[in-house]
Amino acid sequence: MLKRVVMLLMCVSISTFAQQTDAEFAEYVSNLKQEALQKGFQAPLVERAFANLTYKKKAVTADRNQPETKLTLDRYLATRVPDWKVQQAVEKAAEYESLLSQVEKTYGVQKRFIVALWGNESNFGRIQGSFPVVGALVTLAFDGRREAFFKQQLFAALTILEQGHVDFEQFTGSWAGAMGQTQFIPTSFLNYAVDFDQDGKKDIWSNPADVFASIANYLSSEGWQGDFTWGRQVSMPDALAAQNYAGLSKELMQPLSRWQDLGVRRYDGSDLPDVDIKASLIMPDGEKGRIYLVYNNFHTLMRWNRSSYFGVSVGYLSDRIKRGY
Numbered sequence: 630m631l632k633r634v635v636m637l638l639m640c641v642s643i644s645t646f647a648q649q650t651d652a653e654f655a656e657y658v659s660n661l662k663q664e665a666l667q668k669g670f671q672a673p674l675v676e677r678a679f680a681n682l683t684y685k686k687k688a689v690t691a692d693r694n695q696p697e698t699k700l701t702l703d704r705y706l707a708t709r710v711p712d713w714k715v716q717q718a719v720e721k722a723a724e725y726e727s728l729l730s731q732v733e734k735t736y737g738v739q740k741r742f743i744v745a746l747w748g749n750e751s752n753f754g755r756i757q758g759s760f761p762v763v764g765a766l767v768t769l770a771f772d773g774r775r776e777a778f779f780k781q782q783l784f785a786a787l788t789i790l791e792q793g794h795v796d797f798e799q800f801t802g803s804w805a806g807a808m809g810q811t812q813f814i815p816t817s818f819l820n821y822a823v824d825f826d827q828d829g830k831k832d833i834w835s836n837p838a839d840v841f842a843s844i845a846n847y848l849s850s851e852g853w854q855g856d857f858t859w860g861r862q863v864s865m866p867d868a869l870a871a872q873n874y875a876g877l878s879k880e881l882m883q884p885l886s887r888w889q890d891l892g893v894r895r896y897d898g899s900d901l902p903d904v905d906i907k908a909s910l911i912m913p914d915g916e917k918g919r920i921y922l923v924y925n926n927f928h929t930l931m932r933w934n935r936s937s938y939f940g941v942s943v944g945y946l947s948d949r950i951k952r953g954y
């Protein structure tokens with residue numbers, strides 16, 4: 630009996646909570662609409678963008694349950710860059726060779742890095758996410774943990790709709806509002822997306838020319854150096870001591886000759902390249918894990934995504950594209 634009463638009370642409180650959330654969400658949406666109008670968005674656009682908006686519980690669940698990075702880098706690379714992905718990357722690079730060359734020439738970003746980012750972000754366009762962008766962003770703003778950030782993304786999303794780059798129905802992305810084949814969040818779209826085929830739309834959802842150019846434009850705007858690579862795996866005799874030199878801060882960057890003096894070698898044991906360039910030593914898993922020397926371009930990859938695992942995985946895939954397997 631007691632059990633039944635408790636169950637009943639729980640049901641009542643859950644449904645009351647749901648109703649409360651619905652009411653609060655509706656009020657929140659209505660306030661956001663007002664704010665959008667005050668910002669100068671036209672009423673028909675605001676009505677359409679916010680039409681049939683529902684609380685996307687899944688987006689909140691996903692936001693709260695982001696896996697902590699307890700994977701090792703070895704495991705991460707194996708998961709993120711499996712052999713089938715390498716093979717596809719090589720095939721895609723060949724398929725789009727002429728377009729990629731054009732983009733490379735325009736932005737000074739090597740093709741293999743464009744293809745590697747494309748593969749890493751969306752499996753070459755196949756996995757783009759199916760959350761309605763506006764619905765996901767409004768939900769996450771309402772959820773409140775990063776309200777200012779998601780509101781900023783929401784208004785950027787409205788600007789994208791206003792500029793007519795994408796149909797309302799096609800305006801989808803990840804639970805966090807990362808959109809299209811490049812997985813740009815709306816502010817990145819406004820800063821870096823490109824209409825490379827000049828049809829009037831920056832279409833990162835379905836147009837390869839716009840997708841490749843947008844990736845390249847992002848990297849180039851963030852300081853990419855097309856004459857250099859990203860870095861390489863190295864060895865160092867005293868890995869424990871190496872930790873004193875490891876890190877991405879500017880002060881820890883050293884010329885390759887200095888790293889050579891410190892005993893750093895290519896992973897196969899041979900000397901470092903005799904090039905006048907500064908590099909950072911990174912040890913994403915500490916002294917027992919892989920060690921890399923990385924150049925400025927790696928810092929650019931870290932602007933795309935702040936995870937060093939991510940940066941290494943893009944570099945690793947790009948190397949395998951270059952190698953052809």
Ligand SMILES: [Ca+2]
Nearest residue numbers: 824826828830
């Ligand atoms: Ca276009």
